[in-house]
Each structure stands twice: as structure tokens, then as C-alpha cells.
Amino acid sequence: MNTPAETLDMASSDESHSDPSSNNLEALLDRINRLASGEEAVEAQPEQRAVTEQSQVAPERPRPIVVPPVHNFEDAGRERKEWCPPEPKTLAQAGISEGQLEHLAIKCLGACGDCSGHELAEHHTVPFRLIEPVLATLKQAQLVAYRGSAPMNDYVYQLTEMGREQAKKLTEYCSYFGAAPVPLEHYIESVAEQTLTKVHPTRGDLERAFSDLLVNQNMLRRLGPAVNSGRGLFLFGFPGNGKTSIAERVTKAFGDTVWIPRAIGIDGEVMRVFDPALHEEIPLEMAAGPLHAREIDKRWVRIRRPTIVVGGELTMDALEVSPGTGNNVSEAPLQLKSNCGTLVIDDFGRQRMTTDVLLNRWIVPLEKRYDFLRLVNGKKIQVPFDQLIIFSTNLEPKDLVDDAFLRRIPYKIEVPDPSEEEFRQLFKIMAPILGMEYNQDSVDYLIATHYHPINRPFRCCQPRDLLLQIRNYCNYLDTMPTMCREYFDYAVENYFAVM
Known part of the structure; x- marks a missing residue:
């Protein structure tokens, strides 16, 4: 006895040897599936639709599927929908x-x-x-x-x-x-559907994105317009104040997931896009039943909206199409893999290439929002450049780049040192996370003894780092990690030995 799924596959076999009854069954099941998904309310009779499909020489691509988002980002009744690649019914619709x-x-x-x-x-x-x-x-x-x-x-x-x-x-x-592989034209259409320029994060979206960080409202007020611009920004300030952490969480304000193809086909050459090392796959929860089992084009992968962070190891080769391990197989560059997400250039100014070389590569893409890539076979193609570029640096931006480039990065946001009140709050947050009970007296002693007398600046990373020193020391002593004056003296001696 065949299952419903087997019956559907048998009814979908080669039209050259299927009888009229199987065609009617396929058309009827397809119509039920489309009605159940809400894609259309009224459709032609199955017999009429079967004749119409056979008469089409080049069928149109199936309409995109819209599903509810994983998290409901809404503000004053606003709700975002998620674009999904529909399953192709014919090879022409698949573009192969x-x-x-x-x-x-x-x-x-x-x-x-x-x-x-x-x-x-x-x-x-x-x-x-x-x-x-x-x-x-x-x-x-x-x-x-x-x-x-x-x-x-x-x-x-x-x-x-x-x-x-x-x-x-x-x-x-x-x-x-x-x-x-998915045709390049289909990929370009998908980026246009999921572009950052269509998403305008509100204050509520940023507060949700930064809910696990201690970020004051003034910082969110400056980040909000920069994120909405979708063009890029500079984050600068002293090391250890959370520039990289802020950059990584900006992506969450745009929504949770996007769809990317596993590979793109371009005139006989295949370019891999999905990278398990950089992309986190988030499978779509499919509705139960055989009629809903094949609605999505499986050549695409649903991933968490990408946040790709590169630092001093970045080279120009990573920004160009690189040859793969096989013949006529290549790897997409970082900026293409980060489309519809965020590309963070951490420690900007410390790359092996000069800042002028790196920035000149992106002057046109940042202005026009498209880029030109040269394939391994020599062909040049135009691809979308649709990501938020964040330059994170410990140096002053005006000392790194000229005015022409700074004009193309309209937002320059300084990440300042935390206030003493925020510094104390960070200890309250980190202590239970690291398995300790917060001790106000020990923190007062730390600040009064090791900070105020020598005007040592507060840094956002120091509460976590000092408490980690204490925990590791207590593990060595085989005692319960505890915040006390003696342990803080030990942690400061190690942590600030050459600072």
C-alpha cells in the first residue's frame, strides 16, 4: 500500500507516460496545497489549468512564499514578513x-x-x-x-x-x-526582496537586539539612524569597550533569518555561497502532512542573518572570487556572503594591506550598492552589495582615511568608557554569570584602591576579565569562587602587570 507521499510522487512522474487521470490528480493536489497555504483563493478548474500549463512554452517563476517570522518584530502594529523561495514546478522555473x-x-x-x-x-x-x-x-x-x-x-x-x-x-x-545551482538572476532578485533598505529598525528593535548588553540610551539614539541608513558606520574608541560586541548585535535589529542559495551558476561556472563556517542554518518548521512537505526550493538555505567579522587577517584575496578545489568551481567573496547582513572590519587599520587599498576597493560599492566581481574564467559580473559595513577601530577615523571616503561613511560613533555607575553595574551582571555572589564591599575596595589613586580608566571588558581571573584562581585553590579583597588584589596584579 502506497503512502500519500508516494502517491504524490508517482502522480508527478514523467508526463510522457502519465494518463489523464494522473494529470487530474496532480492538478487537484496542487490546487489543494495552494489553497491551504493561502496563496490564492480562487483558481481555474483542474482540467483547464492542466491545459494551460501544457500550452506554456516558458512558464513564469512561481510566486514567492511568505511565512510568518520566527520572532514577531512589530512596532505600532507593524509586522515583517519573511520571503521564501518557492519550489519550482518545471526546469524552466528552476532556471536550469x-x-x-x-x-x-x-x-x-x-x-x-x-x-x-x-x-x-x-x-x-x-x-x-x-x-x-x-x-x-x-x-x-x-x-x-x-x-x-x-x-x-x-x-x-x-x-x-x-x-x-x-x-x-x-x-x-x-x-x-x-x-x-541557482541562476545569478534569481539570486539578485532574492537580495532585492530581502534587502536591508526595506527594513527600518525602530528603537524597540534595537533594544531587543541589545538586550544582553549594557548599552545606554544615548548610544542607542546614535546607533538607530546609522543602522537605518544601511550604508555603513565607524565605531571607534578605546579597546575593551565593546565595539565588536555592538557591531555583532546590530544585525539582530534587521530580523532573524534570510535565504541564500547553496551555489550560484554563471555560464557554466559554479560559485559556492553557503559557507557552514560563516553561516548558521536555521531550518524552516514545515507544516505536517505530505501536501506541505515540498513547498520550499531546497537549493536555498535558511540562515541566521549573517554577521561576518574579519580582523587583521583580512587580505584583498578574501574580497575577490577565489578558485575552489575543483575545476570551474569557485568560492564567493566575503562581501557577497554577508549580503542582507553585516560585515564587520574589526581592528581596522591593522590589516596587512594599507587602508587606502582596502577602502578604494569599496568606494564604488558603498556609493552604488553593487559590486563587480571577476570569475575564475575571466568573466566579470555585477552582483548586489547589500550589507551594513561596520569599521571598528581603536584609532581616530580621520587619521586612517581621507575626507572623500569619510563622506561615504556618514556615521562615526565613538564608544566611550563606561561611567563608574555603569562599571559597577557590569560587576552585578557578570558575577552570577560566572558563578559568584556579588559583593558590593569588594567592588568599592577595588575602585578605591586600584582605580581612583592612579586615575586608571574604566573599560567595559575589565569586570568580566577580573572575575575570570578570580574564578580561575579559586579553581586552582579548589575553593568556591568568591568576590573578596584578597582575590581582587591577585587579579589586578596579573591583569594590569604591564598596563
Whole structure:
């Protein structure tokens, strides 16, 4: 007995050998699914819609799906919707040709050995109904053969001798055989739908984003307009006052998640975009039932809105398309991976390249909000430049760059030292986090003995660092971590030894 999901897959198989009743069933299930998701209220009869679909030579792309956000960012009745890539119904809607899918399947079988049709569909992240006729074509061309049967009216495929020769030739040209790439045009459209310029964070959004940091209202008042501009800003001030922490939390004010493609296809070359080292995948909670199991294009990944932080290790190579490990496979640069998010240049001015070289690379993108990249094969493409660039530095901005560039970064925000009251509040916050009971007398002693007499400035990082010194010392003594005068003297002696 077939399950409902198996029945749906069987009804979605090659149109060349499906009967009229199966076409009607597919159309009816598709209509139920669309009505259940609220995408449309009234639609043509199934028979009429089937005739219309067959008469279309180049079907339009499916309309984007809008789902409720994970967190409801709202202010005075305002609510944000999340854009989702809809599952393609045809290869034309997916933006890939039958030949491209054939090449991917052949290379995958050549590398992985025997695979069923559903396994290939899962590997290339395309619906089974799209890859099934492609496999039938490869079978007729004697490039693949049946090794056996598989569940859900499927077969296990293997390459023939002719297919192995073809796989070798295709791999020499392009070794990629992962998820089917998304066309560059579709990626550009997705960035336009999820652009930061459409999101205008309010004071409530920033307060939620900075809820785990001690940030005064004056700082939020200055950050708010800068974040809304979406163009970039300088954060400068003494080290240890939380510039990097502030920059990392700015992204939360724009919302939680965005969708990015696993890879982009550009004239035969594949550029990887999804990077597990920089992107955190946030799977979408799908509704129960087989009718809702395949609504989203699986070539895309739902990630936490990216915040990419780079420091003194940044080089110019990281800002250009870099060759991958295979033929005609490349890696997207940092600014493209951070689209619809935040790119933080930490310790600005301490990179191995000069600040002029780095800033000249971004003068046009910051002004025009698009960038030009040169692919490994020499082709130059235009891509969106849609992220908030934050330059975090301990140096004065005017000492690093000229007026022409400072004009393109309209917001320069100093992160000042905390007041004594804020300094004490940081001890109250950090003590329970590090497993200690807050002791007011010990903090009074610390400030009166080690700060006021020598005019030592307060820094936001010092309460955490000093309490960590105490905890580590107590762990060595095998005692309960405690805030006391003796332990503070020990921590100060170590922490400020050369400062």
C-alpha cells in the first residue's frame, strides 16, 4: 500500500507516460496545497489549468512564499514578513536546463556509485518529478542502467561504460556535482526582496537586539539612524569597550533569518555561497502532512542573518572570487556572503594591506550598492552589495582615511568608557554569570584602591576579565569562587602587570 507521499510522487512522474487521470490528480493536489497555504483563493478548474500549463512554452517563476517570522518584530502594529523561495514546478522555473541536470546526475553517479532516483533528487535538491524524466533520457541514451528497483516506483541507477567515460570528461570541465545551482538572476532578485533598505529598525528593535548588553540610551539614539541608513558606520574608541560586541548585535535589529542559495551558476561556472563556517542554518518548521512537505526550493538555505567579522587577517584575496578545489568551481567573496547582513572590519587599520587599498576597493560599492566581481574564467559580473559595513577601530577615523571616503561613511560613533555607575553595574551582571555572589564591599575596595589613586580608566571588558581571573584562581585553590579583597588584589596584579 502506497503512502500519500508516494502517491504524490508517482502522480508527478514523467508526463510522457502519465494518463489523464494522473494529470487530474496532480492538478487537484496542487490546487489543494495552494489553497491551504493561502496563496490564492480562487483558481481555474483542474482540467483547464492542466491545459494551460501544457500550452506554456516558458512558464513564469512561481510566486514567492511568505511565512510568518520566527520572532514577531512589530512596532505600532507593524509586522515583517519573511520571503521564501518557492519550489519550482518545471526546469524552466528552476532556471536550469535538462542538460545541466543530466551532467550533475552523471557526475554524481560517477563519484558516489549506485543511487536511486530519490537519492539523486535529494543530493541535487530538486523535486523527484523533475529529475525522473532526466534519468529516463539517460537510460534511453545508454549512459545509465537499472541495477535494481527502489521504493516509491523508483529504480537504482548505475553508469554504463559509456556513462563512466562521459562522467570523466564532464568532471575535467567542471567537477561540481552538489546541489543544483541557482541562476545569478534569481539570486539578485532574492537580495532585492530581502534587502536591508526595506527594513527600518525602530528603537524597540534595537533594544531587543541589545538586550544582553549594557548599552545606554544615548548610544542607542546614535546607533538607530546609522543602522537605518544601511550604508555603513565607524565605531571607534578605546579597546575593551565593546565595539565588536555592538557591531555583532546590530544585525539582530534587521530580523532573524534570510535565504541564500547553496551555489550560484554563471555560464557554466559554479560559485559556492553557503559557507557552514560563516553561516548558521536555521531550518524552516514545515507544516505536517505530505501536501506541505515540498513547498520550499531546497537549493536555498535558511540562515541566521549573517554577521561576518574579519580582523587583521583580512587580505584583498578574501574580497575577490577565489578558485575552489575543483575545476570551474569557485568560492564567493566575503562581501557577497554577508549580503542582507553585516560585515564587520574589526581592528581596522591593522590589516596587512594599507587602508587606502582596502577602502578604494569599496568606494564604488558603498556609493552604488553593487559590486563587480571577476570569475575564475575571466568573466566579470555585477552582483548586489547589500550589507551594513561596520569599521571598528581603536584609532581616530580621520587619521586612517581621507575626507572623500569619510563622506561615504556618514556615521562615526565613538564608544566611550563606561561611567563608574555603569562599571559597577557590569560587576552585578557578570558575577552570577560566572558563578559568584556579588559583593558590593569588594567592588568599592577595588575602585578605591586600584582605580581612583592612579586615575586608571574604566573599560567595559575589565569586570568580566577580573572575575575570570578570580574564578580561575579559586579553581586552582579548589575553593568556591568568591568576590573578596584578597582575590581582587591577585587579579589586578596579573591583569594590569604591564598596563
